[in-house]
Amino acid sequence: MHCYSTSKAGVRVLTTDLAFEMGPQGIRCNSIVTSCFATEMATVLTKVPEFTSFVSGRTPMQRWGEQDETVGVVIFLPSQSTSYINGTVIFFDGGMSCQV
Incomplete structure (x- = not known):
C-alpha cells in the first residue's frame, strides 16, 4: 500500500x-484524485465482501463510485x-478523504 500512497x-x-512553473505560459495543471470506482479493473475487488464493506464503511456516501459519475468533472476541469483554476487537486471520492 505504501507504493500506492x-x-x-x-x-x-x-x-x-507544474501549475507554478507553467502558469506564466498560460498552461494550467490540475488533477483529479479518485477513490474506489466500480470499473472493469476493480471487478475482482467488488467480489470480495470484506473489501466492499471496508470501502463503503470509509466513504460517507457508503458506496463505490460509478464510472459515469466521472464524466462531469472530467469535462468541467479543462x-x-x-x-482561473490552477494547481488544484479535486478529491472525487464520495467524501472518503474527509476521514480523520
Missing part, C-alpha cells in the same frame, strides 16, 4: 509544481469555465 502524494506535488 506514495504515488498519489507524488501526483499532488507534481500538480502544484473547460474555459475553469480558466
Whole structure:
C-alpha cells in the first residue's frame, strides 16, 4: 500500500509544481484524485465482501463510485469555465478523504 500512497502524494506535488512553473505560459495543471470506482479493473475487488464493506464503511456516501459519475468533472476541469483554476487537486471520492 505504501507504493500506492506514495504515488498519489507524488501526483499532488507534481500538480502544484507544474501549475507554478507553467502558469506564466498560460498552461494550467490540475488533477483529479479518485477513490474506489466500480470499473472493469476493480471487478475482482467488488467480489470480495470484506473489501466492499471496508470501502463503503470509509466513504460517507457508503458506496463505490460509478464510472459515469466521472464524466462531469472530467469535462468541467479543462473547460474555459475553469480558466482561473490552477494547481488544484479535486478529491472525487464520495467524501472518503474527509476521514480523520
